[in-house]
Amino acid sequence: MDGDGLRLNMNGLDYLILALYFVTVLGVGFAARRAIRTSVDFFLSGRSLPAWVTGLAFVSANLGALEIIGMAANGAQYGVMTVHYYWIGAVPAMVFLGIVMMPFYYGSKVRSVPEYLRLRFNRPTHLLNALSFAVAQVLIAGVNLYALALVMQALLGWPLWTAIVVGAAIVLAYITIGGLSGAIYNEVLQFFVILAGLIPVTVIGLVKVGGWNGLMDAVADTKLGEAGLHAWQDTGSTANPLGAHWIGIVFGLGFVLSFGYWTTNFAEVQRALSAKNMSAARRTPIIAAYPKLFIPLVTVIPGLVALVTVKGLGAESGDLQYNNAIPLLMRDLLPNGVLGVAVTGLLASFMAGMAANVSGFNTVFTYDIWQAYVRRDRSDEYYLRVGRWATVAAVVIGIGTAFIAAGFSNIMNYIQALFSVFNAPLFATFIIGMFWKRMTALAGFWSLLLGTLVSLSLYLLYKGGVIHFNSDLEESFWGAGLAFVTAVVVAAIITPLTAPKRDEELRGLVYGIGGVDLKGDVLAGDAVWYRSPVLLGVIAVALAALFYIPVF
Amino acid sequence: MSNDGEPAKDPLIDETQAEQRRSAAARLFDIRRVIGGLFVAYGVIVTLIGVFDSGAEIDKAEGVRINLWAGLAMLAFGLLMLLWQWLRPAEPPAPNEQQPGG
Numbered sequence A: 001m002d003g004d005g006l007r008l009n010m011n012g013l014d015y016l017i018l019a020l021y022f023v024t025v026l027g028v029g030f031a032a033r034r035a036i037r038t039s040v041d042f043f044l045s046g047r048s049l050p051a052w053v054t055g056l057a058f059v060s061a062n063l064g065a066l067e068i069i070g071m072a073a074n075g076a077q078y079g080v081m082t083v084h085y086y087w088i089g090a091v092p093a094m095v096f097l098g099i100v101m102m103p104f105y106y107g108s109k110v111r112s113v114p115e116y117l118r119l120r121f122n123r124p125t126h127l128l129n130a131l132s133f134a135v136a137q138v139l140i141a142g143v144n145l146y147a148l149a150l151v152m153q154a155l156l157g158w159p160l161w162t163a164i165v166v167g168a169a170i171v172l173a174y175i176t177i178g179g180l181s182g183a184i185y186n187e188v189l190q191f192f193v194i195l196a197g198l199i200p201v202t203v204i205g206l207v208k209v210g211g212w213n214g215l216m217d218a219v220a221d222t223k224l225g226e227a228g229l230h231a232w233q234d235t236g237s238t239a240n241p242l243g244a245h246w247i248g249i250v251f252g253l254g255f256v257l258s259f260g261y262w263t264t265n266f267a268e269v270q271r272a273l274s275a276k277n278m279s280a281a282r283r284t285p286i287i288a289a290y291p292k293l294f295i296p297l298v299t300v301i302p303g304l305v306a307l308v309t310v311k312g313l314g315a316e317s318g319d320l321q322y323n324n325a326i327p328l329l330m331r332d333l334l335p336n337g338v339l340g341v342a343v344t345g346l347l348a349s350f351m352a353g354m355a356a357n358v359s360g361f362n363t364v365f366t367y368d369i370w371q372a373y374v375r376r377d378r379s380d381e382y383y384l385r386v387g388r389w390a391t392v393a394a395v396v397i398g399i400g401t402a403f404i405a406a407g408f409s410n411i412m413n414y415i416q417a418l419f420s421v422f423n424a425p426l427f428a429t430f431i432i433g434m435f436w437k438r439m440t441a442l443a444g445f446w447s448l449l450l451g452t453l454v455s456l457s458l459y460l461l462y463k464g465g466v467i468h469f470n471s472d473l474e475e476s477f478w479g480a481g482l483a484f485v486t487a488v489v490v491a492a493i494i495t496p497l498t499a500p501k502r503d504e505e506l507r508g509l510v511y512g513i514g515g516v517d518l519k520g521d522v523l524a525g526d527a528v529w530y531r532s533p534v535l536l537g538v539i540a541v542a543l544a545a546l547f548y549i550p551v552f
Numbered sequence B: 001m002s003n004d005g006e007p008a009k010d011p012l013i014d015e016t017q018a019e020q021r022r023s024a025a026a027r028l029f030d031i032r033r034v035i036g037g038l039f040v041a042y043g044v045i046v047t048l049i050g051v052f053d054s055g056a057e058i059d060k061a062e063g064v065r066i067n068l069w070a071g072l073a074m075l076a077f078g079l080l081m082l083l084w085q086w087l088r089p090a091e092p093p094a095p096n097e098q099q100p101g102g
Helices: A012-033 A039-047 A051-062 A065-087 A091-107 A113-120 A123-156 A160-209 A211-220 A225-229 A246-264 A266-273 A278-309 A322-333 A338-374 A380-405 A411-435 A441-463 A472-497 A533-551 B011-022 B031-051 B055-060 B066-087
Strands: none
Touching (some): A012 A160, A012 A338, A012 B031, A039 A160, A039 A266, A039 A338, A039 A380, A039 B011, A051 A160, A051 A278, A051 A338, A065 A123, A065 A225, A065 A278, A065 A322, A065 A338, A065 A533, A091 A113, A091 A266, A091 A533, A113 A338, A113 A441, A123 A338, A123 A411, A160 A211, A160 A380, A160 B066, A211 A225, A211 A278, A246 A472, A266 A278, A278 A533, A322 A338, A338 A380, A380 B011, A411 A472, A441 A472, B031 B066
């Protein structure tokens, strides 16, 4: 077996720290069990959670392994431009979700994102989206599981098979038992453990290279050069590390891809739907935007440090791939003790990602597929049981798809392609449907279907060598953009030819028709100015813009 | 029939909403206790490791007594979480006041 070069020198105390974490995670699952009596308790935490909990779970659900390992790798490969994934590629969309879209999601009491499509458009649109979401979730869960197992194998020397089964068993246990509350509570815990693991790596890394200025000087001398230190400067053309023009960054990444991911991905939105009232639901993604602003400090900076300090980083295969930036730093810089915390944080992040996929899947499967199309009018207890079995099924299928993922050489690009195919047309359909009440049910269906097909065709043509792009990333920007435009054009053509829905059917679902109550369930404490979603959102976006100044 | 505050109706959603009355969500424990507890434990373990760190460990971390500092930081964070919970305990959600329907 290869990979011995990455093996960490873990001692008993490090394993004690890891074991304590696993025990706590399972304990949270069991303790959450007593709060589950109905299906809403299981799938949406009884809509009872405070905003800071759902907000941290929201950001944690995205802090999967792919995110941490992948963004550190991007930091080493593309330099400072990686911050685009956070400041323009996430924060504005999260704020938009909270301020503009959440009133429709939470106010209409839908139990999932596909369910919104059922109410706004029709059942075929709903079924199309529910099925594609369910498939995408188990595929991504498999990718997360595989990535988890790879790290356990490389760092701890566990056999791949054992690592996959142990990881899956823990996630399975705490979600089947504790439901969404188990998942969300563990995500909040994971958020802090992940940070506790990454901060020491970053701090010691910076000490090693002589602080921020030392890092900047050193990066300028690497193969990235001066270009690796600027986010926008060379984006007038595609001659920059990312190979992306600013138009592509702003509209492809910042608008279509990012809005598509953050505003319509149920694995994320579900966290906000479990909030206790409208105000808390709207604040959920906005509270999440604040940690998101700072996460590049503990992903991109370690990536740059690894680029400077690890000789030969960037190999095509073996131990020195960009993906190993953070594990390599952990091996080189962390003594036993914080090493155990860092390994725990890394494993926590894999489980957070997979748990989000699994809890999104079981809800959509139960409410949107089973209840809507297979077995209607059963008791609530029946659907609660279905949900538990769906969780088991998701994890078992996830183990299967983990072995599929093992067959792909570059997982991150595969995921990006998935997002451009599924999320971009979905976002276009949503945003038109929410703001144009005339848009008809049939237009919704065809927008979604044709948008998806266009993006999928472009991806296949690119893979087949018929169309050329500078990078996989550029392909996904264009694929997303084209899918968006297609969905808009299709909606504009089909809508005038078909019959609209009546206004009463659209109440609470579409902008300008009424039926959305922003204040109805408000608690006394929610009226204070510092809990205003709009104010918090504006500050987050302003901070994102300010953060660009030192790395322009 | 429906007043201005009522969104469109759907039978599947209404069924689930009706079940809300039986919700046991109020029995959910406070996560701050768990976060605080785990971090206090981590803080104590890592701080102790830090106190007894040898020169080799400190050299590996570029001369920073990282175990000591990280341990103390985690301990402080854990205690703050517990303090927060102690000072501002979660108010149990009021038993479901169903909104007067249209």
